[in-house]
Amino acid sequence: MADFSLMAIDIPATPPAVLCFGAGDATAGSGLAADILTLASMGCHPLPVHTAVLLRDTRSVDEVWAQDAEIVVAQARTILEDIPVAAFKLGFCGSVENLAAIAEILSDYPDLALIVEPALYACGDLGEAGEEMSAALADLILPQTTLLVLGRHELCRLVGVACSDGEHDETELPAVDDALAQVLAGGTEYILLTGGSEHGPQVVNSLIGQAGSVRTDAWPRLGGRFLGAGTTLAAAAAAALAHGMDLPEAVREAQEFTQQALRHAYRPGMGLALPDRFFWARGKGDADE
């Protein structure tokens, strides 16, 4: 396992800054708080732009309130005029209006890496509005995306193809392949297809680029269910890219970080366990492998 102690990293005087678009989640399991923790743990300075409030506990999302697009834009533009940004990370954005406004901002920074975690779970009970957000994400954000991090079901939902809810079924592999091809054809550079929601003794994550499969990593599947595994992976990849790693290496580093954070997850409430993004600071990690 890699050494995550920041002491091992040659830290510049000012840590690289990652601007995150995301929702407030008072559990700190997902959303902006989760990304702030992951980015700080990986030696970056977080710049959190508030897009929505997720009303939730550690079990489930009860309600969602979007921030006005005007307020989202003002936050981001004000920061971007003041602070040099090394990468963008996008999570739940709250509304189609917000996604459109954010897409326009991102288009002014085509050279910066954009890591996207679709966070479609937050659209779960939004009905038609959720479907419209999913479509806006696909149309406006994915063409600008450097790395899209998501599971099979989210991928199918994002491109609007049918996908069974049960075991990974051999017969639907063509559907998944079609969905991958469709996203890549739309301009997304890389997709990290995660296996966290599948079954079997291992979690298999596949990195696919424009030229095909780049790398596949398998991890022991951990017991328990987690809140915020996907956003940990996406934010950790953003951090590694902001530190200057190349993309396949950043994806590997992010997986190692996430696996450790999940191994040391804790349950602050009555629901899901939360990844411990500071496992290494609590003397966990390598020592107890």
Add this chain to the structure above:
Amino acid sequence: MADFSLMAIDIPATPPAVLCFGAGDATAGSGLAADILTLASMGCHPLPVHTAVLLRDTRSVDEVWAQDAEIVVAQARTILEDIPVAAFKLGFCGSVENLAAIAEILSDYPDLALIVEPALYACGDLGEAGEEMSAALADLILPQTTLLVLGRHELCRLVGVACSDGEHDETELPAVDDALAQVLAGGTEYILLTGGSEHGPQVVNSLIGQAGSVRTDAWPRLGGRFLGAGTTLAAAAAAALAHGMDLPEAVREAQEFTQQALRHAYRPGMGLALPDRFFWARGKGDADE
């Protein structure tokens, strides 16, 4: 100097949780992001309840948008029903309505420590609304407050007494003493009167309780101007209390943490320097004293 490495602390399986009421600040210099960083750095789990958006860069606050009180209450109540909380920390709350709603929630948890950073700087350009918020804070929140962290000017503003803007003037000491007495008589248990905005080679911080002066600590005054020094101090005190320290010890620990974070501050943008709440993780701190 104390050893801030979390490895030195005996961490329970689930870190103590601190619920913060505060504003989103995309610089992460102040507001919820700053408190998340401080709390995590001191081994706590942050529970950030979003009360407002501060539109700001590293120089100044441009605008403030309050969250609806209904949304603030829903976030806090949902978390409090799910997750045991060890302490509360309160920063900028956005509106009188929010302060009233939060005061009612806090009154249901009279045994938990409440650490208050008034964040009146965010009321700066709000005119009458700012004065009303200051009055609501004094009337509704301070009577429930365990530890109030603020400077002389903020104290005078909070209780509505005149206070010169210049050098600490001997002739106005009675005004400051009156203000302290007034706040303590209103029910606040302790006040940490900070000297960061004063002059002279040392920053002198005084902890005053119901029985009078408890402790006074002097620190070398650092060059430069900082964004978020006060909230670092308040959140660090909340973290230390959540770990079970007694109050004078927690206040000492919080000052040591803040002094180190300020010594290693960095300037991500064109304005003020931000405390490095993870100085110890970057191999800074004790080693380069």
